Amino acid sequence: MFIALPCELPGETMYKLFRNLILVLSVNLLTFTASASNLQSLAEVEHAAYVFTLAQAQARFNNPEITLTPLDKRLRLQNCGGGLEAFTNRDLTSAGNVTVGVRCHQPVSWTVYLPLQIKVMQPMVVIARPVSANHVLTEQDLRIEQRDIGNLRQGYMASIAAVVGQQVKYSLGLGTVIQANHLRPLNVVRRGESIVLVASAGTMEVRMQGTAMADAGVGDRVRVRNLSSDRVVEGIVDSPGVVRVTM
Structure with a gap:
């Protein structure tokens, strides 16, 4: 604040004006201090x-x-x-x-x-080199890195062993954190491939030759043509080349 005072005022008048000005400034300063003390830090x-x-x-x-x-x-x-x-x-x-x-x-x-x-930083599996769609992952494709789990809404994989041998659904770039939705089990049954069809009824088990009608991995459901009866049945892939159905 700047206040201009006429220089030609008598000395006593100037003194009174300065005294009043100092008083006003002091009151304003005290008011500001009191107000600031009432504020929350x-x-x-x-x-x-x-x-x-x-x-x-x-x-x-x-x-x-x-x-x-x-x-x-x-x-x-x-x-x-x-x-x-x-x-x-x-x-x-x-x-x-x-x-x-x-x-x-x-x-x-x-x-x-x-x-x-x-x-929160946690060790997790990431891509060590770019891979293309349908690539089957090996140990050389993967490494462990510390990453923030707060950025991963779809989760992450903590073990390389749990990822090796699985197939990626699409291309993944260097450093991509492996998530469950990136992977699918490796197909162990191929469309048109000859497979063993295992039919179970209680303790009895019958094995027949069949032809897979689609690609599938272990645990997947797949349709199979029974070569003996020419019927199409649905079963679950039990292991490479083996589909099990329940009679």
Whole structure:
């Protein structure tokens, strides 16, 4: 603030004007100080949200990392005399983005919401070199890397042994995290291929020759033409070249 004073005023008048100006500035400064003391520290609000989220995450994950988006520094909240309470409207059972509320009950009731991120690093199987659609995965195609599980809504594979021998549905680039929906079991029965059709009835078992009418993997249902009767039956692939039906 700038105030211009006429230089030609008598000395005593100038003195009174300066004295009054200092008084006004002092009162304004005291008023500002008193007002600031009634404001809630935003750092304390953020800390309450952080501690609450960390405790929730630690109860479910090992070594979670919490990232908090700070409140807008222009926010003005009445100082909370009854203590800050952090809460969430849902269980923090998964990593990723979450929202946590912090509220005050007295002397003035208010609530703010803060966005946070729960980051959890876990070892998982990723593609070590690009593979094309229908490729059967080998150990050389895969490696283990630490990745954030919060970015993986479809899950991940933790063991290379569980992935080797499976077929990818489509092309996958370097570093892609392997998820269950990327894979299908290797087809062990091929369309038009001669297979053994095993029919079970109680303790009896009959084996016949058949022809597969579609590609299928172990555990898949597949239609087979019985070469003895020329009938088409449906069975479950039991092992490479073997389809089992129940009579």
